[in-house]
Amino acid sequence: MEILRYDILILGSGLAGLRAALQASIVSNGKLRIAVISKVQAMRSHSVAAEGGISGVLYPKEYNDSFSLHAYDTVKGSDFLADQDAVEILARLAPEEIRFFDHLGTPWSRLPDGRIAQRPFGGMSVPRTAYAADKTGFFMMSTLYSNLQRFDNVEIFHEHIATSILLENGVFRGFTVLDLESGEMNLFLGKAGIIATGGGARVYSFTTVSQASTGDGIAIAYRAGIPVKDMEFVQFHPTALIPSGTLITEAARGEGGYLINRLGERFMKRYAPQKMELAPRDIISRAMITEIIEGRGLRDEESGLDYLYLDLRHLGERVFRDKLPMIREITRKLINLDPLSEPIPVLPAAHYTMGGIHVDTYGQVMLDDKTPIPNLWAAGEVAAVSIHGANRLGSNALSECVVWGRITGSLAADYALKAPDTMLNISQIVTNKAREEESRVFDRLIHREVGGENPYLIKRELQRMMDDMVGIFRDGSILGEAWSKLKRLKERMSQARLEYVGKTYNNNLRDILEINNMISVAETIIVGAITRRESRGAHYRLDYPSRDDTNYLKHTIVYYRVGEEPIVTYTPVRITLWKPEERRY
Amino acid sequence: MVGEVKVRVKRFESGKGFYYREYRVKAGKYTTVLDALINIIEEQDSTLAVRYSCRMGICGSCAMVINGVPRLACETTIRSLKTDTITVEPMYNFPVVRDLVARVNELLFNNHRRVKPYLIRRDLGEQFKAEAEYKQTPLELAEYLAYSYCIMCGLCISACPIVYEKPNFIGPQALAQALRWTIDSRDEGGDERLKIVDSLDGVWACEYIGACSKVCPKGVDPAGAIQRLKIMLTINTAKSLLKLK
Numbered sequence: 001m002e003i004l005r006y007d008i009l010i011l012g013s014g015l016a017g018l019r020a021a022l023q024a025s026i027v028s029n030g031k032l033r034i035a036v037i038s039k040v041q042a043m044r045s046h047s048v049a050a051e052g053g054i055s056g057v058l059y060p061k062e063y064n065d066s067f068s069l070h071a072y073d074t075v076k077g078s079d080f081l082a083d084q085d086a087v088e089i090l091a092r093l094a095p096e097e098i099r100f101f102d103h104l105g106t107p108w109s110r111l112p113d114g115r116i117a118q119r120p121f122g123g124m125s126v127p128r129t130a131y132a133a134d135k136t137g138f139f140m141m142s143t144l145y146s147n148l149q150r151f152d153n154v155e156i157f158h159e160h161i162a163t164s165i166l167l168e169n170g171v172f173r174g175f176t177v178l179d180l181e182s183g184e185m186n187l188f189l190g191k192a193g194i195i196a197t198g199g200g201a202r203v204y205s206f207t208t209v210s211q212a213s214t215g216d217g218i219a220i221a222y223r224a225g226i227p228v229k230d231m232e233f234v235q236f237h238p239t240a241l242i243p244s245g246t247l248i249t250e251a252a253r254g255e256g257g258y259l260i261n262r263l264g265e266r267f268m269k270r271y272a273p274q275k276m277e278l279a280p281r282d283i284i285s286r287a288m289i290t291e292i293i294e295g296r297g298l299r300d301e302e303s304g305l306d307y308l309y310l311d312l313r314h315l316g317e318r319v320f321r322d323k324l325p326m327i328r329e330i331t332r333k334l335i336n337l338d339p340l341s342e343p344i345p346v347l348p349a350a351h352y353t354m355g356g357i358h359v360d361t362y363g364q365v366m367l368d369d370k371t372p373i374p375n376l377w378a379a380g381e382v383a384a385v386s387i388h389g390a391n392r393l394g395s396n397a398l399s400e401c402v403v404w405g406r407i408t409g410s411l412a413a414d415y416a417l418k419a420p421d422t423m424l425n426i427s428q429i430v431t432n433k434a435r436e437e438e439s440r441v442f443d444r445l446i447h448r449e450v451g452g453e454n455p456y457l458i459k460r461e462l463q464r465m466m467d468d469m470v471g472i473f474r475d476g477s478i479l480g481e482a483w484s485k486l487k488r489l490k491e492r493m494s495q496a497r498l499e500y501v502g503k504t505y506n507n508n509l510r511d512i513l514e515i516n517n518m519i520s521v522a523e524t525i526i527v528g529a530i531t532r533r534e535s536r537g538a539h540y541r542l543d544y545p546s547r548d549d550t551n552y553l554k555h556t557i558v559y560y561r562v563g564e565e566p567i568v569t570y571t572p573v574r575i576t577l578w579k580p581e582e583r584r585y
Numbered sequence: 586m587v588g589e590v591k592v593r594v595k596r597f598e599s600g601k602g603f604y605y606r607e608y609r610v611k612a613g614k615y616t617t618v619l620d621a622l623i624n625i626i627e628e629q630d631s632t633l634a635v636r637y638s639c640r641m642g643i644c645g646s647c648a649m650v651i652n653g654v655p656r657l658a659c660e661t662t663i664r665s666l667k668t669d670t671i672t673v674e675p676m677y678n679f680p681v682v683r684d685l686v687a688r689v690n691e692l693l694f695n696n697h698r699r700v701k702p703y704l705i706r707r708d709l710g711e712q713f714k715a716e717a718e719y720k721q722t723p724l725e726l727a728e729y730l731a732y733s734y735c736i737m738c739g740l741c742i743s744a745c746p747i748v749y750e751k752p753n754f755i756g757p758q759a760l761a762q763a764l765r766w767t768i769d770s771r772d773e774g775g776d777e778r779l780k781i782v783d784s785l786d787g788v789w790a791c792e793y794i795g796a797c798s799k800v801c802p803k804g805v806d807p808a809g810a811i812q813r814l815k816i817m818l819t820i821n822t823a824k825s826l827l828k829l830k
Contacts, residue, residue, distance in 0.1 A: 026713055041636075041689075043737050044644040058718075100715040105704040105769060107726055107733050114720030138643050139733065146702040146762075158690070181682055210639040211623075243615060246641045302613050330641060333660045335615055456627035499631035504599065505683040508631045 001438060002186045005424040006035040006155075007416040009190035011162050011175060011217060013038035014045035015137070015398060016380025017196035018144045019405025024413040025151045032416055034154045035188060037177055039197070039212060039510075041158040043145040046198055046210040047401065050137025051249035051326060053129035054398035056094030058116055063126040067091040070128060072578055074396060077123040077280045078389025079537035079547065080580035081230070081555070081573055086361045086385045088576065089407075094399035097406065098130045106143045107132050109323065119323070120254045121394045123280040123585070129395040134249050134326045137398060160186075161216065161510055164437045165195075165224040168429050170367055172376035176437040180510060183503025185441060187434045189426065191419040192375040192412040195221060195365070196405065199353030199381035200521040201234065204471075205463035206305070207350040208240050208247035217382040219517035221357045222524060222560045226365055226373075229384035229555050229571075230355035231521070232528030233538045235392055236472050238284040239310050240349030243303035246330055248310060248346055250394040253277040255319055258311045259284070260343065261296040267308075275585040282391040282538040283585060285348035289472050300345065309343035316340075348472060353521075354392055354538065355528070356384040358557055361574075363408040369557070369571050375415055377408035386555065389573075390537020441513070452497030459515045462489050462522060470526055475542045479530045486526060490519050523566065528556045531568050549580050587612040587664050592621055594633065595674040597681045606630070612663040618671065619647050619658035622685070634684035642802060645738035649685050650674040655740040655800045676743035692748065693739045696755045700763040700781055705774020725770040732765035732810055734803040741797035741807050747790055754790040755782065757797035757807035764810040767817075779818055788814045 008024055010017050013036050021036050036042060057065045070091040075082050098116065102108060109117040109131050121129040132139040148154050159180040166173040166187075174189040200215020201207045222228050238259070239248040253259070259277050261267045271287035272279035279287075288308055291297055297306045312324070317340060320328045331337045331344055357378040358366045363385065365376040380401040387400050469482040493516060500508040528539075534548035535541050554570040561567060592608045608629055610621040622635050635658075637647040642660040649658055652672055663671065679687035706712040741757040748754050763782050767775040782788050788811050797807040 040638055040644075040646065041694075044638050044646050046639065046644075048643050048736075049639050049641060096715065099718045100713075102718040102771075103704070103706075103712045103715040105766065105771065107730055108718075108721075110721055110723045110726055112723065114722045114725075116718055135643070135734075138736070142733070142735070142737075143703070146697075149698045149702055158694075181688075210644065212638045243613075244640065302615075326643075333642065334617070334662070336662075336664075454627075454631075456631070460627075500634075502598065502632075502683075505634045505686050507626070507634050507636075511626075511631075 001434060002184065003189060003426060004035065004186055005189045007032040007191050008034045008412050009174060009188050009193045010034060010036045010196060011193070012045065012196035012198060012382070013040070013042035013156065014047035014196060014198050014380060015140060015144065015401035016405040017194065018042070018141070018148060019402045020194050020196060020379060020409035020412065021154050022144065022148055023406045023409025025154055027410050027413040028417060030151050030153045032153060032413055035190070036154060036156045037160045037162060037175065037188065038156065038158055039161045039216065042156045043141065045141065046213050048138040048141045049210060049247060050398055051134045051247060052121065052251035052254065053119060053131035053136045053395045054094070054098060054140070055121065055124065055129050055393070055395040056098045056399055057091065057128055058095050058098060058118060058130060063118070063128065065126045065128055069125055073124050074387065074393055075578045076583055077391055077393040079391055079583060080553065080578070081386065081389030081536060083361065083386050083574040084576040084578060085574050086387055089361065090387050090396070090399060090403055093403040093406070097399065097402040101140055101143060101402070104143045104147045106139050109133055119251060120278060122250055122253070122278045123393040124395070129254065131251065133322070134251055134324045140398065161513060162220060163441055163513060165220050165226070166430055166433050167224055167373070168427060170371065170373060172373050173430050176434050178441065178510070180505055180507070183506055185438050189424050191416040191423045193377070194408050194412050195357060195376070195378040195382055196380045197382050200518065201350040201353060203463065203518045203522045203525070204350030204466045205460070206240065206245050206347065206467055208237050208245055209351065214514040214518050215353065215521035216514065216517045217378070218353070218356055218524070219520035221365070222520055225560065226367065227358045227557045227559045228355060228524050229358040229557055230386060230528065231353070231524035231558065232532050232556060233354035233390050234350055234525060235281055235352035235354060235538050236285040236348040237351035238281055238288055238348050239346040241331065241334065242300050242305050242307045242345040242347055244334060245349045246334060247351070248327055248330070248344060249324070252310060252312055252324060252327055255323055256315055259288070260309045260311050261291050262298050263296055267291050267296065272585040279585040280391055280393060285472055286540060288348055298345070305347055307345040307347045310346045311343040312339045313341065313343065352392055352397065353381055354384070354388045354390065356382050359383045359385055361385065362411060363404045364411070375419070377412055379404035379408040390539060452495045453492055455493065455496035455512050455515050458489055458493050458496060459518065462518060466522060470529060473540055473542055474529055476530070479526060483526050483530065486519065486522055493519060524558050527558050527566050527568060532556060553580060587614065587616065588669070590621070590663055591670045592625065593670065593672045594685070595672070596633070596684045597675065598683055614664060616663050617659055618651055618661045618663060618673065621663060621671070622658060622673070634686050636686045643736060645736035648676055648738040648740045648743065650676060650743065655743040657738060657802045660802065676739055678743050678745065678748045679739065687739065689739045692742055692756060693737060693758060696759040697737065697762060699755060700759045701774065701778050702762045702766055704766065704769065704772050705777060707773055719771045721770050728770070729765050729768045732761050732805055735761060735805050736803055738802065740800045740802060744796040744800040746794055746796065747792060751786070751790055753786045755787050757811065760788060760791070760814060761805055761807040761810040764814050779814070779821065782814055783818050788818065
């Protein structure tokens with residue numbers, strides 16, 4: 001096992017991870033040695049799939065907007081579970097970040113006078129979503145990745161998957177990392193670390209997210225004893241394409257698209273008469289499932305999926321050309337449909353993990369409510385700061401990624417600049433943990449006898465179970481069944497078969513590591529869903545259909561226990577200005 | 586339903602060399618080549634190595650050669666190939682790691698880095714401070730926008746006969762990006778970047794065959810970009826000659 005030493009280790013290469021790497025480089029004048037460790041090739045992280053835009057108050061006068069209105073919209077969207085001090089930071093720093101990305105070279109869509117254009121988005125009171133056509137995440141990622149090429153101090157490790165986080169006496173020491181190409185396990189030691197591995201919506205079968213979004217960072221943190229927060233809140237995006245689940249951006253509705261049922265009705269009039277198609281995602285996704293349950297949906301015979309229509313025919317060719325080119329490209333290439341002449345068949349799909357690693361307002365990872373890990377941060381979808389509470393507003397994800405990428409990049413750099421080089425000395429504890437991990441991955445996986453079960457079939461069962469039993473509408477007794485079923489899947493997974501035993505690019509081994517991570521992620525979602533006996537934001541319990549501020553205006557915190565049931569505790573929501581009120585749209 | 590199709594995969598393992606394996610996969614109306622390959626890994630043969638992620642044509646992972654044409658597996662439906670035998674090979678011109686996984690670090694990532702693919706400004710401090718946005722009109726945006734669609738999949742390099750002949754050629758991806766950043770109205774580093782591509786391994790290696798532009802899945806036109814770079818360089822040379830007189 002080779003030992004590699006860096007000032008800062010950044011796990012994950014999406015918007016948050018790369019933004020952190022850039023910030024730490026700028027802050028330290030290119031002095032700090034930074035490793036970006038990415039499971040994929042760095043420019044291919046799932047942030048590239050973000051389409052609609054990034055929120056931020058750029059022109060308050062023109063749009064009658066303010067930081068406080070952006071913060072209020074976000075808090076209301078979160079069903080009052082967001083931490084309001086953190087939301088205020090988001091609102092304040094997001095505009096600076098949008099301008100920073102302009103200086104990096106992002107091709108923002110523009111107003112005729114050369115300023116940055118903004119569009120309406122769900123749950124936002126005024127147009128405050130900046131965009132680069134409908135490939136905003138892709139364009140921000142490609143400019144960010146390209147700008148990192150300025151710096152020689154940043155080393156990118158493509159296709160390296162971390163298998164564990166090493167902690168020693170409450171201090172972060174590093175990661176054990178499998179190099180996919182060589183098949184070797186290496187030990188990365190760092191003075192400071194940032195986890196930015198994204199969300200885990202792949203635990204569901206019908207999902208908008210990439211194959212790589214398996215929640216690895218959440219899972220390895222959880223198994224290292226770091227608690228996770230609010231994992232029961234999973235966002236379902238209303239408009240995913242049938243049958244693949246590919247995302248059709250909310251910007252399609254921001255630009256004026258309609259949702260219609262089998263009868264041709266704009267059914268949102270029954271659920272959100274004011275905001276209609278621009279209500280928050282939790283409300284629209286529930287409305288869509290209700291329409292389908294009540295018989296006003298349609299069915300795709302081949303896939304067996306029910307659907308409704310997203311009707312964009314009236315938007316006209318120019319809107320598609322200038323603002324929604326990717327949507328037209330996707331529907332034409334994948335289902336041979338031109339949205340100018342036909343409505344698009346869509347169904348809500350798992351999209352975003354509101355919960356994540358328990359961090360404080362500045363992204364510092366917490367070991368428990370009172371104890372921060374002094375040199376470890378988390379940023380982006382993997383972390384629960386919590387900006388999004390029980391439901392994220394569209395276009396707040398990209399702003400969170402870059403704002404907390406920048407904050408954690410700065411903090412980690414400050415720490416690493418002051419930290420002594422002795423922090424990179426290896427200790428007996430770290431050596432032992434790394435050796436244990438090496439034998440977990442290689443001995444137990446590679447030297448397995450033949451005849452075990454196909455891990456991919458276990459994965460599919462897990463995903464189908466999450467769709468059917470832990471979806472948009474939940475129920476206590478069904479969640480209980482899901483919990484027992486998950487335990488059986490976990491047991492079966494420990495006997496799963498590894499078919500490819502070579503070293504070079506063993507994606508079979510990577511997949512098994514991922515499926516184990518998915519089981520951990522599912523565990524935290526189900527535990528949170530069982531214990532939260534109320535309905536709030538994206539978490540809807542048929543047996544507890546209303547919000548219960550008396551008992552549940554608090555964050556769920558779940559701790560892993562080896563071989564035992566997880567421990568559930570709670571931590572209060574930080575409320576600064578906005579008292580909980582009924583959400584109407 | 587399209588029905589059952591035959592998928593022939595060109596495989597590679599160091600020590601074993603290249604060999605073909607055949608699989609049969611059931612395909613529906615919308616099944617893509619990537620869906621078929623994932624199905625093979627999950628249900629028939631988990632030893633097959635494939636690189637993929639977003640499955641929506643934007644991450645650039647699943648570039649490969651399908652029925653002789655370099656393309657993205659995730660946005661190629663089986664139906665669109667109009668045949669029941671599909672042959673899948675790793676990208677041409679790149680070394681193969683295993684099976685369909687190509688090693689692109691040198692020819693793609695390193696060459697891209699060489700052209701300084703970012704806005705070069707005289708005042709870096711001002712650039713990183715970003716107090717107000719630079720103005721850019723929709724017309725100025727349209728000037729370079731099409732070149733910024735590059736997802737770094739490597740297909741243009743895979744299709745380029747010059748890369749095959751001259752491995753030192755910086756390649757169509759990097760050159761298209763050299764143009765993209767140079768014609769951005771916010772950039773002030775054109776001369777610096779043009780100097781990098783003004784060589785026999787740079788723009789002058791290109792013979793304008795145009796294979797790169799034909800296979801680009803995102804409509805970037807590297808061949809056109811290279812011609813524009815050549816013209817810019819020629820004009821610069823002419824200008825400096827006139828000044829000398």
